Every structure is written in C-alpha cells, then in structure tokens.
Amino acid sequence: xxxxxxxxxxxxxxxxxxxxxxxxxxxxxxxxxxxxxxxxxxxxxxxxxxxxxxxxxxxxxxxxxxxxxxxxxxxxxxxxxxxxxxxxxxxxxxxxxxxxxxxxxxxxxxxxxxxxxxxxxxxxxxxxxxxxxxxxxxxxxxxxxxxxxxxxxxxxxxxxxxxxxxxxxxxxxxxxxxxxxxxxxxxxxxxxxxxxxxxxxxx
Numbered sequence: 001x002x003x004x005x006x007x008x009x010x011x012x013x014x015x016x017x018x019x020x021x022x023x024x025x026x027x028x029x030x031x032x033x034x035x036x037x038x039x040x041x042x043x044x045x046x047x048x049x050x051x052x053x054x055x056x057x058x059x060x061x062x063x064x065x066x067x068x069x070x071x072x073x074x075x076x077x078x079x080x081x082x083x084x085x086x087x088x089x090x091x092x093x094x095x096x097x098x099x100x101x102x103x104x105x106x107x108x109x110x111x112x113x114x115x116x117x118x119x120x121x122x123x124x125x126x127x128x129x130x131x132x133x134x135x136x137x138x139x140x141x142x143x144x145x146x147x148x149x150x151x152x153x154x155x156x157x158x159x160x161x162x163x164x165x166x167x168x169x170x171x172x173x174x175x176x177x178x179x180x181x182x183x184x185x186x187x188x189x190x191x192x193x194x195x196x197x198x199x200x201x202x203x
Contacts, residue, residue: 001068001117004098009068012188014196025193027163029200031141032071036201042066042074043140047149047156051080051127052087054145054167054186060094060123061191064116065198076123077140079130081152085109086125089174093183097191131157165193 017025028044035042044062048055055078066074091112095101100115104124112125128134130142130153142159144150150164167190173182 001064001120002098002100002115005064005116006068008097009065009191009195012192012195014192014199017193017196021193022196024165025197027161028141028143028165029197031161031163032074032197032201035073036071036203040073041139042071043077043136044074044143045077045079045130045135045140045156045159046143046145047079047081047130047153048144048146049081049149049152050084051078051082051129052084053090053170053183054190055080056086056090056125057094057187057190058143058145058165058167058194060099060114060116060125061187061194062198063123065191065194067117067120068195069198069201071198071201071203075136077135078125079128079132079135081130081149083109083127083129083132085127086112087171089170089179089183090187091125093180093187096184097187 046055046058059076059078063076102113104111104113109127113122114125115122138158141161142156144164147166156162170183170186173179
C-alpha cells in the first residue's frame with residue numbers, strides 16, 4: 001500500500017464512532033463475516049443517486065480497507081439510480097489522501113484508474129447506473145449511501161442484502177471556500193467507518 005495512505009489510515013480514530021452509528025454499520029460487518037466464514041467472494045455495491053461522490057469514496061475506501069486488513073476476495077463496486085460523472089473534487093480528495101489517480105478517458109463522464117498500492121488492481125472510477133454491466137448481477141450487498149437513493153430504490157435487483165449506511169452530501173459545499181475541507185471531512189468519515197467495519201472481521 002502507498003505509504004501516504006497507510007499513514008493516513010493509522011491516524012483514523014474508529015473509537016470516535018457513536019454506538020448508534022455502529023448499529024447502522026453492523027449489518028455490513030455481518031454480511032462480510034458470513035461470506036468470509038464460507039470462503040465466498042464478498043461483493044459490495046455502494047449506491048447513491050448520481051454515483052458521483054459518496055458512493056465512489058465508499059467504494060475506494062472499502063476496497064482499500066479490505067486490503068489493509070488482508071481480507072481476501074473482496075470486490076467493491078458503485079452505482080447510482082442515474083449516471084452523471086465522478087465529481088472532480090471527489091477524485092481530487094482521494095488524490096490528496098495518497099491515491100494514484102489517472103484519467104483513462106475524458107468526456108462528460110470521465111473514467112479514472114484509482115490505485116492504493118503499486119501491485120493492486122486499479123479501481124475503475126466512473127459514474128454508472130446501479131445495474132450497469134460493470135456491476136455484479138447477484139450475490140452482493142447493496143449499500144445505500146444517500147437518503148434519496150435509499151428512498152428511490154426500495155428494491156435493488158440481485159442484491160442479497162440491502163443496507164442503508166447514509167452519509168451527508170459534501171455537494172452542499174460546492175463552489176464555496178469550505179469545499180475542499182468538507183470533501184476531505186466526508187472522505188475521512190467514510191474511511192473511519194469502513195476501517196471499523198473491516199477491523200471487526202475475524203479470519
């Protein structure tokens with residue numbers, strides 16, 4: 001893992017997560033643990049309305065934390081109820097945290113290669129609908145990362161489990177002096193909570 005990301009992970013404070021929030025995270029811990037116990041592939045699809053910010057931050061941090069805690073066969077995805085584009089500030093926030101990010105293709109919905117380690121397979125980041133061919137069709141947990149997607153999608157086709165773990169949208173601070181700070185704050189919250197999730201998995 002890139003040393004900058006590793007150093008950042010070591011500064012996270014999972015002990016600050018409230019008990020009520022831990023209760024919200026528990027179903028994801030249970031899903032991952034059950035799959036790990038049965039030596040099955042662990043597929044997690046993070047879903048938000050536009051697949052532009054929170055779902056991508058969650059996908060990237062979940063894949064990174066699975067690697068950090070050496071939990072095998074974890075495959076993380078993201079999708080939306082509609083496709084837009086991975087918001088540039090979300091990519092920039094990950095870059096500042098130490099991820100190696102390259103733009104593979106330009107356009108209205110750019111495609112990014114996102115790496116957390118020299119030898120790891122890159123995470124491919126772009127906005128897509130939750131049922132896009134890029135995403136799994138069955139045997140996955142659907143994690144609803146925003147309230148509107150949670151309400152708009154009471155049913156996610158193919159999902160084994162549907163788990164609401166919602167985060168506040170940093171979009172509220174776009175084009176304000178607080179934008180970078182708030183995106184980083186949200187990214188660190190997501191990183192901390194996913195650190196906690198994967199730290200609970202017993203091999």
